[in-house]
Amino acid sequence: MELPFAITLDVGSSHANRTGSWRVERPIYVDRLPPCNDACPAGENIQRWLYQAEPGDYEMAWRQLVEDNPFPAVMGRICYHLCETACNRAQLDEAVGINAVERFLGDLAIERGWSLPPAGAESGKRVLVVGAGPAGLSATYHLRRLGHQVRLVDSAPKLGGMMRFGIPAYRLPRAVLDAEITRIVALGVDVELGHTVQDIEVERNDGGFDAVFLAVGAQLGRRVEIPAGDSSRVLDAVSLLHRVAEDDPPLLGRRVVVYGGGDTALDAARTARRLGATDAVVVYRRNRERMPAHGDQLEEALVEGVTVRWLSTLSRFDGDRLVLEKMRLNDEGFPEPTGEIEELDADSLVLAVGQDTDLSLLDHAPDVAVDDGVVEVLPTMMTGESGVFAGGDSVPSERTATVAIGHGKRAARGIDAFVSGRAAVNADRHELATFDRVNTWYYSDAQRTRRPELERARRQSTFDEVVGGLTEENALFEARRCLSCGNCFECDNCFGVCPDNAVIKLGPSLRYEFDYDFCKGCGICVQECPCGAIDMVPERI
């Protein structure tokens, strides 16, 4: 080759110089488990569906969501959103309003008539699901997707369990519940209502079912023994709410006292207000800090005119006078009687002191172990009897609808493995995407958006929904507040900040790759990844 004067070598590219050999540590892309996903009892991939909602792909986002939970519109109203408690953004300004976005997606799906993913190819296996609350319905959905036939029975005249007969309509409008249940049934489910299963073994054998899922909940309102002159004026909260849900409310009078400190007590008191009670007083043995009810539920109740007598217990109910004893908390935080007495006018007393299970259907199922009134289960949700699974309120749990939905999914997977003769495998959980891995510099400052609330007057007389939804604009804004903890959201930072062009961008939604021929291992990409999706690991030498 002819070279110019004084030039002895042809020009070469620095690509000949593989600077990757300088490296002692190498960056690798990772997917970490966002704390929201970790905390969600239904196992939703929240980070992922928010990511899909961010550019406005709402249907994709909803489809991702219903992979795990077929009840977004219900969840977006009644879930206690542990995800938000865990959300990393809370440490920056305020948690992402995950629940509000979930509701937005759920409502949009109903409005646009999106249907759930279709049932899977028929497996020929048949499963009996007893109880059509959130646990039973969730299991049904996932079992249908896995191709198994489902016979769903419930003693009630309608599907939904406590979502219909417990949770009041002002928090969960029935049209929303119906819409989401209908979608599940549309996958092809053999439903039998008004049928109480008396003996699980008989029912299983007669029907020749390959497996059973028990999701009977905790239907029995617990009572406390107190001397009461007129026992007809004492009722339990579950019965009260059940009758209201069936449009047959009992007569409570003007002055209603509710005994208990959980969400159910507040729902009973708020319901009493709506039924016309001028006084709805919650009597609770401990103080506000120790109340098991959720703070936002208490706030909503107080706004509606419900009052609370803290540190008080019931002594007697004679005629229309309720005798209370004042309590004090001892050093361990337990309430102790003080001997001090107070009186309260009351037309009726509602007991909201918890629920018990009715497990009589297990009387002839000796292998199913019951302890302390609940069914013992393995991590797959299988009971002591092979092929019989259980979940929701009837097994040891926090007793929320979301937990029940999570159980339903887990049980469906357990059943799927069981009927196909496979061992159930638990998917590996990624390491947690902790806040210290977030590079907060990169996120725009953005305060959380609030959901509108129904004005107070309408909340005292009607069962209209109290909390409203977000507009599209606000929902999108809220979704975009997500930090995408521990999962690449294609911000191109690593691709941009590498001084050695050792990051290859693969294209939209395909993410990136390191070019280890040239990566010197400086670690800038790791440091500047906003969401902590890159790890530095020692080089194998």
Added chain:
Amino acid sequence: MTTQPVRFYQVGSFAVGNRLLPDDDRTVQSDQNRTNSLDSGHRACQGCGEALGARYALDAAMRATGGRLVAVNATGCLEVFSTPYPETSWRIPWLHSLFGNAPAVATGVAAAMKVKGKGDVRVVAQAGDGGTVDIGFGCLSGMFERNDDVLFICYDNQAYMNTGVQRSGATPPAARTATTEAVGPEPGNVFGQGKDLPRLAMAHDIRYVATATVADLHDLEEKVERAMQLHGARYLHILVPCPLGWGSAPNDTILVARLAKETGLFPVFEAEYGKVTAVSPIRHRTPVEDYLSIQRRYAHLFGEHSRTDIIARIQAIADQNIATYGLIDDEADSRGQKEVTA
């Protein structure tokens, strides 16, 4: 349902890319087909800010000129690490002559292009801080005075790095270099000397002067693009941390540059015809300690015999910059926040 656009983009324009931004608002660096003017295989240290700054600036210039660009380079790290004969990392027409004459060579290239009827080919000259503020300053001042059609870019790593970290006219006070050792009552570089080249450039009343850092890519690219839209003498001064000379961790390069700006020690602004026209406000005001303490060139200010007096003097410089340039703004987070509609 309303379909009003939501003008909030998660990482806004802080990150290199953002899939939520309209195409026009995305950076050159986020483009899969960017030029990569300075390509892989160069021999810059791990985490070199100068290598990064050069690719940022030249890729942006390539886009702004439609690829009609020639770069002239002074001697220094950038030249040495990119072109060990016969290898080159440059994917653009590039030439090197001497340490001190890059502005004059660039003037010549621009003139030659004109003569050859290729007046649309634009010229960038680039040098380290030594090549700019010291040995190249005479040529540069001449280039400014003649208003030659060249964008001159200084990659300021605050010392003569390529020859082993000697002090330059851009080395900041108290910094330890090989020639300003951390000994005596006033360890490191002296206070009150040195040259503020952006202001010297402004004193020539040239068309456009700007400063930038490798920590804010959107800003850097906008300035390059603006400079390439203009003609005549233009000057861009980019702060590029040097892990070797500064004693900072290689993975901290961008962080260090960001802190230089957030403390007020390195004002980021634009000027036209000698007047400041825009400043980048501080987003999270930060004390200078946070910047100094992660660089070993300032290690003598910390530890057992910590020199709070010297740190206070450096803080006073930052405070003075903040006052002079108006770096604290009520809408301090304007770029993040202004995109948010009520």
